[in-house]
Structures are given as structure tokens and as C-alpha cells.
Amino acid sequence: MIIQFIEKAQPYWKHYVEHPFVQQLAQGTLPKHCFQHYLKQDYLYLFHYSRAFALGIFKAKNFAEMDYPRKTLEVLHHEIQLHLAYCKQWGISEAELFNTQESAACVAYTRYVLDCGITGGLSELYAAITPCIVGYVEAARYITIHYPRLSDNPYQSWIDTYASEEFQQAAKETAHVLTAFCQECTPTQLTQLQQIFTTATRMEINFWQMGLDLA
Numbered sequence: 001m002i003i004q005f006i007e008k009a010q011p012y013w014k015h016y017v018e019h020p021f022v023q024q025l026a027q028g029t030l031p032k033h034c035f036q037h038y039l040k041q042d043y044l045y046l047f048h049y050s051r052a053f054a055l056g057i058f059k060a061k062n063f064a065e066m067d068y069p070r071k072t073l074e075v076l077h078h079e080i081q082l083h084l085a086y087c088k089q090w091g092i093s094e095a096e097l098f099n100t101q102e103s104a105a106c107v108a109y110t111r112y113v114l115d116c117g118i119t120g121g122l123s124e125l126y127a128a129i130t131p132c133i134v135g136y137v138e139a140a141r142y143i144t145i146h147y148p149r150l151s152d153n154p155y156q157s158w159i160d161t162y163a164s165e166e167f168q169q170a171a172k173e174t175a176h177v178l179t180a181f182c183q184e185c186t187p188t189q190l191t192q193l194q195q196i197f198t199t200a201t202r203m204e205i206n207f208w209q210m211g212l213d214l215a
Contacts, residue, residue, distance in 0.1 A: 001179035002134065005127075009198040016131070016201050017138045021208035026143040028153035032090075035155065038211035039087050040100040045207070046083060048110035049132070050076050055117045056125055065122060068177050075170070086157075105210035109203035116196055123181035123189070127196040130178045135204055136162045137171040 006013050021038075024030035053076065056069030084094060117125035140162035150156065161167065182190060209215075 001182050002130070002175040005130075005178075005194060005197045006134075008194050009131075009201045012198060012201045012205060013135070016135050016204045016208070017142050019139075019205060019208040021211050022139045022143065023147075024212075025155045025159065026147040026153075028150050028155060030155065032154075034211050034214065036090055036092055037214050039083075039090060039092060040097055041103050041106045041207070041210060043080075043083055043087065043097050044100065044102050044106050045110060046076065046080050048106075048114065049129075050080070052110075052113050052117055052125065052129060055114065056122060059117060059122050059125065068173070072174075103210050103215055105203075105206045105215060109200070109207055112199065112203060123178070123185060123193060124196055126174070126178040126181055127193040128200045130174050131197060131200040131204055133167070133174050134171045135201070137168055140167075 021030065021034075025035075050073060053069040053072045057066050057073075060066040060069070084097070087097060088094075113125070113128040116128040140159055143159050144163050153159075182193065185193065
């Protein structure tokens with residue numbers, strides 16, 4: 001099912017995965033201040049991403065449906081601690097993160113995801129959530145296939161993180177959950193889920209662009 005969602009989200013999906021921000025990461029040419037801006041906004045994104053999975057627990061109809069968002073929240077808590085440490089390596093203190101103003105791109109994307117979950121159910125929420133982790137893994141794969149590994153690339157650890165088996169598995173699990181929710185959907189509902197998936201993909205493009213534009 002995820003393949004169909006991606007195919008129908010073209011050409012946006014290709015632009016997302018192969019965005020100039022991603023290409024500059026691969027080449028190690030992304031300006032440091034652009035990456036720092038992205039990291040700060042990504043911290044704010046992770047906060048709202050966590051809220052979305054908490055909403056997933058609330059929207060669950062049984063314990064089985066609660067299980068995945070609950071586990072994801074545990075993983076996200078660990079990831080946020082790693083993100084704080086990673087930001088520190090790039091000269092960004094916790095105080096600076098806490099005082100960072102949320103960009104328009106981050107506001108638009110995260111509130112869209114939450115709105116999908118609030119007004120819809122778990123299928124709508126996961127249609128909005130899935131492009132994030134699946135797209136990051138695809139972007140890392142794109143880099144590893146099309147660009148040589150540079151020993152002096154300051155962004156190599158970021159690339160390695162999303163190319164790792166851990167993140168690949170997490171992406172597969174998220175895609176599997178979305179596919180499971182789609183099994184009982186009508187054609188009309190699937191069309192709506194596709195629209196959500198495509199819109200979230202467009203939001204991801206804007207998030208990369210925000211990093212380049214310092215918007």
C-alpha cells in the first residue's frame with residue numbers, strides 16, 4: 001500500500017526525497033547555519049510529532065491499536081534526548097532550543113498532522129505521519145546510492161542515522177500500520193488518505209526549504 005501512496009504522491013515525493021537540502025547534505029556543502037536552523041526546528045517538530053502519537057493512543061479503539069503509538073512515544077523520548085545531545089555538538093544549547101521561535105513551515109506541517117488526527121481517526125493520522133519517517137529513510141537511501149561516502153562530510157552521522165537498520169525497520173513498521181488501517185477503507189476513504197499523504201509530503205518539501213531559506 002505504501003508504494004501506491006508514494007506513486008500517487010508524485011512528483012512531490014521525488015522532490016521531497018531528492019530536495020536540494022538533501023543533496024547538499026550528501027555533498028557536505030550545506031551551510032552550517034542552515035543545518036543549525038533545521039536542527040532547532042526539527043526539535044520543535046519532534047515535540048508536536050510526539051503529541052500526534054499521544055493523540056493516536058487517545059483515538060485507539062482497543063489496546064491493540066494503542067500498542068504502536070505507545071511504543072513509538074517511548075522511542076521518541078529516547079530520540080529527543082539524542083537530538084538534544086546532537087544539537088549540543090553543533091553549538092546549540094538547550095536554552096537556545098527552548099527559546100527558538102517556531103517557523104511558519106513547522107507550524108503549518110505539525111498542526112496539519114494534528115488536525116488530521118483530531119478530525120479523523122487513526123487511518124487519517126497515520127496517513128499524515130507516515131511520509132516523515134519513510135521519506136527520511138528514502139532520502140538517506142538516495143544519498144547512499146547516488147553519492148560517494150565522504151570521510152570529511154560533517155553531515156555523515158546524520159545520513160548514517162537514517163540509513164541505519166533501526167530506522168529502516170521503524171519506517172517499515174509505520175508503513176505496515178498505515179497499510180493495516182487501509183484494509184477496511186472504502187475507495188472514497190482511500191482517496192482522502194491519499195490526499196492527506198500527498199499534502200504531508202508537500203509539507204516535508206517546505207520543511208527542507210525552510211532550512212535553506214532560514215525562514
